[in-house]
Each structure stands twice: as C-alpha cells, then as structure tokens.
Amino acid sequence: MRLRTLGILLFLGATILLFAFVILSGTAVWAYLSPVLPARIVIGGAVFPPYVVLAVFGTLLLALISAVLVTFTVMLNRAVVLPLAELTGAMARFADTQEIPSPPDMPPVKEIADLGRTFNELAAKVQATHARDTEMSRVKSDFISTAAHQLRTPLTGIRWALEALAKEPLTENQHALVESAMSKSRDLVGTVGTLLDISSIESGKHVYEFEQVALPELAAHVVKDLLPIAQERQVTLQLMPSETPLPRVRADRKQVTWILNNLVENAIRYTPPGGTATVSFGTTGGRVLTFVRDNGIGIPEKDRDNIFERFYRAGNAIAKENGGNGLGLYIARTIATDHGGDLGFANNPEGAGTTFTLSLPTSR
Numbered sequence: 270m271r272l273r274t275l276g277i278l279l280f281l282g283a284t285i286l287l288f289a290f291v292i293l294s295g296t297a298v299w300a301y302l303s304p305v306l307p308a309r310i311v312i313g314g315a316v317f318p319p320y321v322v323l324a325v326f327g328t329l330l331l332a333l334i335s336a337v338l339v340t341f342t343v344m345l346n347r348a349v350v351l352p353l354a355e356l357t358g359a360m361a362r363f364a365d366t367q368e369i370p371s372p373p374d375m376p377p378v379k380e381i382a383d384l385g386r387t388f389n390e391l392a393a394k395v396q397a398t399h400a401r402d403t404e405m406s407r408v409k410s411d412f413i414s415t416a417a418h419q420l421r422t423p424l425t426g427i428r429w430a431l432e433a434l435a436k437e438p439l440t441e442n443q444h445a446l447v448e449s450a451m452s453k454s455r456d457l458v459g460t461v462g463t464l465l466d467i468s469s470i471e472s473g474k475h476v477y478e479f480e481q482v483a484l485p486e487l488a489a490h491v492v493k494d495l496l497p498i499a500q501e502r503q504v505t506l507q508l509m510p511s512e513t514p515l516p517r518v519r520a521d522r523k524q525v526t527w528i529l530n531n532l533v534e535n536a537i538r539y540t541p542p543g544g545t546a547t548v549s550f551g552t553t554g555g556r557v558l559t560f561v562r563d564n565g566i567g568i569p570e571k572d573r574d575n576i577f578e579r580f581y582r583a584g585n586a587i588a589k590e591n592g593g594n595g596l597g598l599y600i601a602r603t604i605a606t607d608h609g610g611d612l613g614f615a616n617n618p619e620g621a622g623t624t625f626t627l628s629l630p631t632s633r
C-alpha cells in the first residue's frame with residue numbers, strides 16, 4: 270500500500286472516530302447538563318434554547334479538531350511522503366542514467382534528510398567505481414589492441430619466411446617441421462586478427478560490412494567446419510533446414526559467422542559424449558532466429574544473470590572445460606546488438622541443456 274493512501278485512510282479513520290466521539294460525548298454531556306441548565310440562555314441580548322448553544326459549541330469544537338487533523342496530514346505529506354517520493358524518483362533516475370541527483374530540498378524530518386544524504390553518498394561511490402571500471406576496461410582494451418598490433422607484423426614476417434623456406438630443397442623431416450611451423454603461425458595470425466577485431470568491436474569503433482546474408486548458408490559452413498571437433502568429442506552435430514524459405518538478414522558475414530562459430534563450438538564443448546547439438550531456424554516479426562540447442566551441462570540458475578559478462582565462466586563449465594576465457598558470449602552479444610539484433614538463452618524446458626537464440630533483423 271502506498272504511504273499516501275495509508276495517510277488518507279488514517280485521516281478518514283481519525284475523522285470518523287472523532288465524529289463518533291463528539292456525538293457520544295455530546296449526548297452524554299447533554300444528559301448530564303440538561304437538568305441543571307436554564308430553560309433559556311441569553312447571549313448578547315438574543316435568547317437561545319440550551320441545546321442550540323451546545324450544538325453550536327460542539328460543531329465549533331469539531332471544526333477546530335478537523336482543522337488540526339488536516340494541518341497534521343498536510344505536514345506529514347510534506348515532511349515524509351513528498352521527500353520519500355522525490356528520493357524514489359531520484360533512485361530510479363540514478364538506476365537509469367547513473368546521474369547523481371542534486372540534493373533534495375532539505376526535508377524537515379532529520380531521518381529522511383539522512384536517508385537522502387546517504388543515498389547521494391552511495392550513488393557517488395557507485396559512480397566512482399563505475400568510472401574506474403570503465404577506465405580499467407579501456408586501458409585493458411588499449412593494451413590488447415596495442416599488443417595485437419605489435420605481434421601482427423613480426424608474425425606475418427615469420428609466416429613469409431617459413432613459406433619461403435618451404436620452397437627450398439628440404440629433407441622430408443625438415444619439410445614436415447616447416448609445414449607444422451607454418452600451420453601454427455597461421456593459427457597465431459588468425460588469433461591476433463580475432464584479438465584486433467574484439468578490441469575494435471569492444472571500443473565501438475568497428476566498421477561493419479553489412480550485406481544481405483542467408484543465415485542457413487553461413488550456419489552450414491560453420492557446422493561443416495566444426496564437424497571434426499564434434500566427432501572427436503562424440504557429440505552429434507546436426508543442422509535442421511528451415512521448413513519455409515527464410516528471408517535474408519542485413520549482416521556482416523564475417524562477424525555473424527564468428528557468433529555462430531562461438532555458439533556451436535560452445536554447444537559441442539559443453540555437451541558430454543553421446544549428446545547432441547542442433548542448429549535450427551525460425552522467424553518472428555521482421556527477424557530471423559537461429560537456435561543453437563544442446564543437451565549438455567546447462568547453465569546453473571545462479572550464473573544466469575552473469576553469463577554475458579566479460580570473463581565470466583560458470584562453475585560447471587570450468588569443471589568440464591579447462592580452456593575458455595569467458596569472452597565469446599560477451600563479444601557475440603555485442604556484435605548481435607550492433608546489428609540491431611540480440612542474443613539470449615534459455616535452459617531447455619524438457620531435459621538437460623541450453624538453447625541460445627540469435628535474432629537478427631531481416632534486410633529491407
């Protein structure tokens with residue numbers, strides 16, 4: 270119940286009690302006084318019956334007490350209800366915008382003034398922590414970006430040198446070693462490229478190359494690429510074609526492939542041998558949905574709110590998979606929202622496992 274409603278109810282209750290009290294006490298006073306009162310009372314030359322004088326006196330008394338009650342209610346409203354409503358509004362604005370409210374007009378009640386002050390101090394601390402976190406994350410992103418840039422040039426040099434070496438007359442053993450070094454350096458160049466992409470996406474400076482994309486086609490490539498990993502881990506990986514033709518989406522092919530790759534790879538990694546990971550599609554109000562479903566370890570209730578945070582990994586995932594950095598979903602969701610879409614998940618209603626849903630707007 271709202272404080273204001275409670276105040277009004279209290280006021281009405283007090284008024285009714287007051288009326289009852291005045292009527293009852295008036296009747297009692299009348300019963301007590303009527304035998305001793307004169308038959309007529311003269312005031313300022315005018316003659317009144319005594320019950321009229323008593324009624325007027327009672328009414329004046331009632332009006333006076335009502336005025337006191339109304340004044341009290343108005344003061345309560347000003348001192349308590351309005352400052353509390355102002356404070357609630359300030360808290361809601363802070364939650365929305367992180368903007369510290371200006372101190373409310375000094376409410377006359379000390380405890381409420383203290384509450385307002387404490388809230389402002391708390392908000393200032395939250396804002397300072399938030400600013401520090403943002404700065405730290407900017408420094409970290411800058412560091413990743415600088416390190417990746419610095420690594421890219423020498424790595425490319427190593428790759429070229431290895432490619433040149435591979436063309437030289439080598440023994441079979443030497444050739445195998447050079448091939449292996451070339452493959453590793455290609456992987457490293459790829460990883461550095463991903464780090465650069467991640468830091469530019471994180472900083473909001475990434476320039477997307479939007480085009481019309483058929484999601485089933487991208488998903489088919491991803492599934493094909495990840496099939497060997499699924500087989501190695503004895504997880505059945507399947508792609509369910511859509512029953513109806515799907516509209517194309519407006520997307521950056523490379524980045525959406527990255528999202529799908531991440532989701533399908535997670536579905537494989539977090540599903541024990543013998544399980545299944547499935548990619549399927551749907552549509553809803555101008556969006557194409559891609560579902561990546563598995564019957565694996567699922568996401569525990571206590572971790573659900575944090576799963577899209579940077580570097581967050583659920584306990585059951587850490588126990589199952591050593592490798593992992595908790596960055597994939599964060600980046601994937603950032604890319605999805607940069608596309609005007611979204612990425613969400615739900616634990617499967619029947620049985621174990623999770624379904625991630627990528628939603629992207631159709632191209633117009």
Ligand code: ADP
Pocket residue numbers: 531535536539563565566567568576581582583584586587592593594595596597598599623
């Ligand atoms: P990583 O997999 O490298 O830890 P991600 O950002 O891709 O990082 O995933 C973050 C966390 O989300 C994982 O550590 C895991 O706890 C959870 N998660 C993601 N996909 C699944 C899945 N299909 N099943 C269960 N948990 C998952």
